[in-house]
Amino acid sequence: METFYHVLEQLYKKILLGAPLENDTQEYALYLNLPFSIQDLSTSNFLRWPCVHHGNQPGSVNIGATPIPVELINFKINFQVSNPRDIMLLQLTVIKMMITKILSKKMEFTIKEKYNAIIEILLKSHELESKLISTFHGSDKLLSHMAAKCLASLLHLQLREKDIINKTWTDFCLKSFSDYPESNTISYCLWTLTAVIKEILKATCLRKAGLLKQFLASFDFHFEVFYCSVFSQNFENNHDTKILNPKITNFLICFLELLEILIASRIHLKLYLTCQRVFYLKIFCALDIISWPIHSLVKKKFIILIKRCLLHKVGEDVLNTSLPTLTEQDPYLDMDMLALGNAFLQAVNLGWLKQLSVSEKPSHFGGSEVQSENKSLLVPDLIILRASSLVLLKSLEIKVHDCMSASEIKAELQKFMSELLTFLKHHLHSSLKLHHHCEWLSKIFIEQDDDMLEAAKASLSIYLKLTRTWNEAAKDMTQEKETWDHQTHENGFNPHCIFLFLLKNIGFDATVLLDFLISSETCFLEYFVRYLKLLQGEKNNFSDVCKLFDEAELKDGMPISRIVTSHVEERYSNQATHQHLFCGTNHCALLPVASDPTTSGTNNKQKDNQTMKLKQPNLLMCIDNISSPRASQSLVDYSGSSEDSEEESVEEEYLSTVKQTPLNNQVNTKIREIVSVTGEKNQNYLESTAILLDPKEASTLSSVNSEAAPNSIASETVIICKTFKCLKELEKAISRLHRRHLFPYNPSALLKLLKHIDTINKNMNVL
Template sequence: MEESLEILEQLYKKVLLGAALERDNLDYVCYLHPTWPDQGSPTARPSACSHTPGARGKCQQPPTSSRPTSAAAVGLKTGAWETALLQLTVVQVMVTRTLSVETAFHAKERYREIIKILLQSSDFDSKLTCMFQSSDKLLGHMAAKCLASLLYFRLKEKITLSNFWLAFCQKNLSEYSENEGGVYCLYTLTAVLKEILKGTCSQKTEILKQFLTPLDATFEVFYNSLFSQHFEKLQDQSKMVNSLIHFLELLELLIASRLHLELQCPCQRVFFLKPTCVLRVVAWPVQAFVKRKLIVFIKKCLLCKVGEDLCQGSVAASVPPDEHLDGDLLALAEAVLHAVDSGLLKTLSVCGRPSCFGGGDMQPGCGCLPGPDHGILRAASLLIIKSLDIKFQNYVSAKDMKVDLQRFMSELLAFLKPHLEPSVRSQHPCEWLSQVFIEQDDDMLEAAKASMGIFLKLSREYEAAESVTQEKELWYHHTHQNGYNPHCIFLFFLKNIVFDSTVLLDFLISSETCFLEYFVRYLKLLLKDWDAFLTICKGFDVIDSNEGMNICGFMSSPGQDRSSNQTELSLLAALGSHRNAHARDSWASGAAPEPRKVVGSPETHATVQASRLSSPQASQSLVDYDSSDDSEVGSTDPCFANSEQTSSPQEAVKKTQNTVGTLGEERKLSLELPSRPVFPKESNTPFSVAGDIAPDNTVYEAGISYRTVKCFEELQGAIYRLQKKNLFPYNPTALLKLLKQIEAICNKSMNAL
């Protein structure tokens, strides 16, 4: 046994370094063939070689020892356990080295031959699966990892999958059982799918099809069996939780393969066809982390962001559209909203102690106070707002949409209210979004984009119906009351970043969020809805100037005079309340109230990772943002045309890294754009930065509106300078044109004063 361990250790060191091997291949096969320690000692290994074709009679017998005495039994068992673990580790590393491009060709061929001889053994897979039944969890885990590596090797080398393995999967996934075989089976399948999606070969679709086809029907059977269980009646609920967690990971990978690869299998749609099965688990008396994983999983599915960490940079440049995807997303959105109607939010555990690294409890005396689970709050909020957005795209009645929006947003705001800051509870309902997503940029922008989609859909419906002014005013107030007015949401976002244009620039040159799409859609809305934007800014300025008036009262028509404003205020004042003194003082200084965190700052957003634009799809979406259905800016402006754009996004971002850091200094310089100032210098109106009130207490548009347009002006100048030096990672001509139009309409409105 000691000699066997010594040979295995030498082999492990050689394979780890990718070095060539001296011994004959069959000698190594004899020492690598796994033996379950509970079934015997490693001395039985040569008999296993006899099952390998071409190996009979050629294996050298390792030195045998006499039958151990009872005193030596423990030592022998420990040695057998160490030998088995080392065997599994060597095989796994050997597979990794064989598939690596860094391994020398001669050594790689030797490793490949040894692995193929091992796979020819009729009982090789059965011995690995036998280890799943071992009471030793480490041994079972290593056996599953080793088996997953060998399965992936078979797929890469176009070797037929083992009939024993397929039968093992079909048996353990035919129905849910509380044995360990099903959990290890799910783990192995998940590990293989991860390797396929992470791979860089051009035949990933064919490999995945070869792997999924034999097990396609089995996944649906297990799906129905698992989610039809009565959790309270199970004897061992921990095994159910393990199976649930592993199967959710498997479902996520199956959906990711659907989104990122050109493959359509029934098992990839099983979740979308029966989403209520998964949603029912939220009502089970399971641990909070299980519900959290469920909600986050569903959120990723709605956003089509499943498998981003695995597939980024390795997906095909163009994947054919999935004809069933829109219908599946609609079915999922309707199922989510139905679950919310049935009390989904009431079953979520939001309060509790914050978890430490590894999921442990807080150490005594750490001084950290318990708080809500912000991950649950963000996921549940985005779940509802995105589901409404998807469902509303298929609505035809503005009245039905308004009713549904009122019902679900009231449910959401009531769910969030106990967990928001005290100052937010009594302020503008639209502030919920920036508060809930303050620490998660990507989710915040997805929620803002979804809320804008709802607003635009309702806007088009009201415009098509040619609604009278009074109905439109009530609808405008409805947008504030239910927290989805896009102007308020954007202004709260700018407040959180302290109107810093460098933060906006960082978002624009990053492909990690949907900010570019969101920003372009908002600028187009701003051009059409400029008067409403100025009216909302007046409300912000009045609040910031300590007049204590609720912003909902400023939702009158821009054409109405001051007296009609006061009339409507008297009707709507009951729907809002005043800001407290602390919030007013904080906002008057232009900063967010404590303990509010800033989404971005010049220090945290000045550096852009070059890997952000590595995905072909990401760079393509950045260039094609103007090709949407509601795009109204399709032409290019000769003043900003740049025919010598950098061809490589990575190169552009690398150059941009050296330039963005100096933007803070460049902001002090005059803009190179040949345009007049945003606000005329000859104006005698005394403008302050926080709240602009003239001596006669008249509110001018030069408060938060001034800071907003000034931020756009600085952003426009920064983009223009980067583009002029070929440092911007994509063609920003249409974006610059939108910013230029905003500047023009602002100047026009100021000159009209």
Template sequence: MRDVFEVLEQLYKKVLLGATLENDNQDYVFCLSPAFSDGAGSPVTSSKCTSTLGAQGKRQPSPVSLSISVAPVCLKSDARDITLLQLTVIKVMLTRVLSAETEFPAKEKYREIIQVLLLSSDFESKLMCMFQNADKLLSHMAAKCLASLQYFQLRDKITLSNSWIAFCQKNLSEYSDKVVYCLWTLTAVMKEIYKDTCSQKTEILKQFLTLFDTIFEVFYNSLFSQHFENPQETYKIVNSLICFLELLELLIASRIHLDLHFTCQRILFLKPACVLDVVTWPVEAFVKRRVIVFLKKCLLWTAGEDLFRGAAPAVAPPSRHLDVDTLALADAVLQAVDLGLLRTLSVHRKPACFGGEVQPGREQGPGPDHVTLRAASLLIIKSLEIKFQNCASAKEMKVHLQRFMSELLTFLKPHLEPSGPLHNPCEWLSRVFIEQDDDMLEAAKASMGVYLKLAREYEAAESLTQETEVWNHHTHENGYNPHCIFLFFLKNVGFDSTVLLDFLISSETCFLEYFVRYLKLLHRDWAMFFSICRYFDVTECNDSINIRGGITSLVQGRSSHHTESRPVAAVAWHGNAHACVSWASDASSESLNQVVVSQESHATPQTSSQPSPQAPHGLVDYDTSDDSEVESTDPCLAKSKQTPLHQEAMKKVRSAVGTSRHQRELSLELQPRPVGPKDSSTPSSVDREMTPNSIVCEVGTSHRTMKCFEELQGAISRLQNKNLFPYNPTALLKLLKQTEIICNKSMNPL
């Protein structure tokens, strides 16, 4: 038994190095034939193995033949180790066959050995029998090995064995105990197809899905109609559900990126209520979270985006069926919310422990499950955006928006209050997504889409000018005013232009598309933007008064450079209509005359007299192509233009934006100047005399925003001049320049 293990170990080392094997194929087949013929682990009678390998995996001067008989009575642990090593060697050999780095002679030898193994009538049957083995490691390795074999056959255009197809169809249709391993193996095969870089990827996947298209739909209907009669059944259903959700995500991803059309790829969109019903199941909270995150990915068309090696393939062109399916899923989500989805969804976080087990006596972690909060929030706001794209009536959209956003804000309120009261409903977005940039920008883009759609409908009906105050009230009351959302975002990043530059260069978020849309909106809606900026200033000063009045002794004991109090808006969480209307209306002279600028007192990290802190460079590798246009708002196009390149490009960019000289340029202090319409209420006065009744505030929000834009414009121009920007920023620079012109005109109308 020991000799067999040593021979296999020598073979493993040679295959791992990609060395060419010299012996007859049949000798290696004998060595690699699984030692177990049944699920209990009973050893086979005998096998013969001829070895020409030395201790270090090198060829000996003369071959040494080892005839090894496996004793009928042997320790199961020894047989287990041999079987695990056999499966490992087969798995590595398959990896070597599919690798472009393996030399051709060695690759052909490995391929011949695998083909001889497959000709054995019981080889794959032995692997399938191991699925039921009590040893979980053994069953897992058998599933991995079988999945690699299936992909090898698909890649080499070898017909899959009837025994494997029958095994899958039987277990998926009957929902047996082996269904989890069947799902896992099918998922592993699809992952291998995705990760491969061969040009026949679409054809391979088509061949695979043709065999299982019908049975996937049967299993979908069977799984989501299960009944929870006992704890053992619940455990089995949960395991099957988790495995199937991963497979379902791969099926949807294949529809997004590859030109394929199978029923199993659309089954979620044809019957979305089945998956949404899982939230009402008597299962653990992590299962419901998994479902919500899965649905969010499907709605954003980001399913399976992390499965590709290198750059992900382009998204398939939009089609009528794709739009119909997306709308069906969005409608199902909103209908579920209307029926109480959020009231059923649990977001109470539990302490995470290795293996999913909670240590006895360990206290529950504070706060909610923010992953669930983010996924549910983005799912709803994105569903509303999709719904409104297919809705013609402004009145109908307004009713839908008010109902669903009220439901969402009510759901979020108790989970956000521990970190401070939420005075402005528009602040919900930055508070919920503060730790997840990509989801935050997707939510901001979706809320802007809702705003723009409603604005167009109001303008078409010529009612926007007649109902300005009602419109403003509605945007703030329901938390989707784009100016508020953008300003809260800027506050979160400290008005730091280097953070915006990082977002623009990176392809990990949709910031480019969102930023371009917002700049275009800002040009048309400058008066509203400046009005909101003034109220941000007033509110910060009022908060400063309240804080200094309530904890004067505490403030006196602190240095002036500590973090400022959290800025909030002037609207209460459930304020009356007049309060919401006044938020968006012109500021009163009495309130705004209190706003004064000081560079000597009450300094904060966001004061313009201090350079902005340098953001960490989370940049991705990119090329120097300049053939794209930022004006395009297609997220797929924007991402496809930001492709990775060499490490040298990264060094050049870091040198361009991170050296001390350029960093000084990016953070160069501007002289304080009023930004916005020139009227009596502009926050431009400077009061250097400290009196008990004076209010000292930092530079106004509009000034900091324009300074951030100016620094960003300069940084982009420098990178463009050095051919270091990953796409052509001409259109973006044009928008930033137009913003500066509009700002200057508002300051000097004559």
């Protein structure tokens, strides 16, 4: 056996180097021939491996007419030197490596031909696939895992090189599906399926879609039946919550990973098979998984998978690649996304969030809880809170855009946002306690930029849709518009509050916004453009919200909701206007209204404001080819103005296709050097702003903990000053980078929009 192991070791080294094999292919097939069953690994049965056939004469071993080296005959003498299990592991490793070399484009054709001949002998004469599958029935997990890896490579090789779907493998999978949950090999079946699909997606050949369609065709119908049977299982008998069944956990993780790669293949290869759509169409039966007595890691992976589906980001981590360009629209995407969103909202309406358990301690990646002696440092599992909140918000966005009437939209919004805010307040500790309903987004997403901006974008999208629908329904009814303004705060999605909380969390640092604009990892550009366009028409709303922020900071940390109450009571104490209550879980407050005539000044200013609201710039996307830092194409054109809904839908479509190219390290370093130079010139921003406002207030405003009188000009406008100053610094930084050809795309249209915002700021007589 020692000689046998030594020969395999030398073969491994040759294949690793891609060296040619001199001996006969039958001889190499002998060394690589696996035992047929796991029992043949025992030392007593090792001599009866199919690869060894005793000849008529002692001292000779033959396979047909192929002579075998004489040294193999003597391996019985050194039987205890090597472990048969080690030999089988080495055989599997060599076979896997040989298949990898065959699939490589860098290998010489003659060497590939030799490797192919050996694999063919193993398949035809020695039933390689059957022996690999038989390994799954054993108790040795390492051998089974290595066999699964080897089988996945073999299936991919047969499919890509010969357009063959292995019948033995297909029968094994279908039997595993039908035998579930009694099948002991189902996890290996799912893992191998996932591995083959990954290999196809990662391949560079042009016919990947055809190969995958051919591979999945035989499983398509049976997989839907299997999917339903998995989520219809009754786990109530599994009362052992202290020692969770690792078999169930492993199976469910393998199943969720297979679902993710199936959905990813739909996105990347434009395939729409039933097995790729079943998670969207039949999600409702799967949502009960959160109440199963299973490991929390499985529930977390499940919710994150739903989130990625709704964000259209499935497979980015698995395939380590970004989403492909949407050159061809998925004909079923809108229908499937609506089905997924509606099913989730239906579950929430039935108490899904109440059933979702959230650990009071954060957890590591593997699911184990973080141990800490200081309980004050512990926070709830924000991963679950973020994922579930974003799923609800995206589902609500899809639902809102599918609704027609303003009353229907209003009812859906109030119902589900109230459910979400109640859920969050129940799980957030005192350190994360909400003082304003709109603060929830910043509180739970502050540690994850990409999800935070996705949530902000979804919230803004809901606001834009509802505002348009509500304005169409209410027309010029002032009281209805005031009611609508209250409801945006009450339901925690006022876009101006959300944007200001974002700026406060980053310290009004323009360089952070610049990083967001340059990065390709978030949707900040899309969100930022939409918000700036909104700000053009809602400057009065923005000003009112800023004043509330100022007063909240000046009153020693008093909750914003209480500031809002006193602010509105003071402004409307002499009016007979009906006051609308802001009813939250812990607070009841009054909010300012956008249509207050006192904020508009003269009638001429009112007309200007109305004209500004009517200006909804149209986006015209130009060619998005930014392979060079010197790209001169236009990103977007904001100069147009139209209220036409069809043009706005075109704007949404084009804006969603905006791509940002990350810069290399050298360019990024130059950017930071340029920005830092200008940053030094503006380090005394608060002092200079205070002087512009009122020289007497300069020393007060220079401190972040300013306690200026609430009635002073400075106390009412400090947040506005900070906001517009931040945007002005951002505009200057982008302009400098653009002049030096260091910005990754042409920001001319974005600069035009920022300059327009600066003009609005000057017209508001703040600076």
